Amino acid sequence: MPTQAARENHDALFGDRTSTLARTDPELIEYFDDFAFDDVQQDAPLEPRTRTLVQLAALIACGALGEFRVLAGGALRVGVTPVELKEVVYQAVPYVGMGRVFDFLHATNELLTERGVELPLPGQSTTTRATRAERGLAVQKQIIGDEAVDAMYAHAPSDEQHIQRYLSANCFGDHYTRNGIDVPTRELLTLSMLVSLGGADPQVAGHVRANLRVGNDRAMLIAVITQLLPYVGYPRTLNALRALDDVAPAVSHEN
Secondary structure, three states: OOOHHHHHHHHHHHOOOOOOHHHHOHHHHHHHHHHHHHHHHHHOOOOHHHHHHHHHHHHHHHOOHHHHHHHHHHHHHOOOOHHHHHHHHHHHHHHHOHHHHHHHHHHHHHHHHHOOOOOOOOOOOOOOOOOHHHHHHHHHHHHHOHHHHHHHHHHOOHHHHHHHHHHHHHHHHHHHOOOOOOHHHHHHHHHHHHHHHOOOHHHHHHHHHHHHHOOOOHHHHHHHHHHHHHHHOHHHHHHHHHHHHHHOOOOOOOO
């Protein structure tokens, strides 16, 4: 039997829904629920909206469609809006690719339709083909830093300059400028996806720095990484913590 805290936190997210795995694999589900809904939430508390948003982003990056469907329903229950849910999926496109996002987009649309939400949702874009490059470069420099962005352009060979332009206009101009979710939250989503992908250690370190620049401090990043642990496992979590410690070491309180 899961702990009282685990049951309460689970029910807040899923109501009285009982997983079929609780009947077929009761020991594993008891371990998992106690860990994910008691230990982790006690040691690294995040308000429900932020917690579910970053976990949903991680599940997309993992390709965990079934778990995403379940958690997305819980996210709507604890206050994530349909627009916010869609924005998580949209934010994933430049980081994990449409090849992976395609099924998650359809799953999100099916869930929202089941809940009586009319689609399409109100548009959240703030740029046009004429403005996306300029606006994107501006927000890219806000997040990453002028010198770092200038260096990326300066160091890219001439036959790769188009990729730098895509980063500015598409990744940042088309996506980070959207309404629905603010820039600091988008950076948490991006970091969660990069951590969960694996094999993206330089990008994880880069977006640790970016998160710090937009106001997400070390404590927030530790909380987010901890909340991802039950869904992405220890190796990727430890790699993320190593990147965080390299970029923003813990402050020693020793005399």
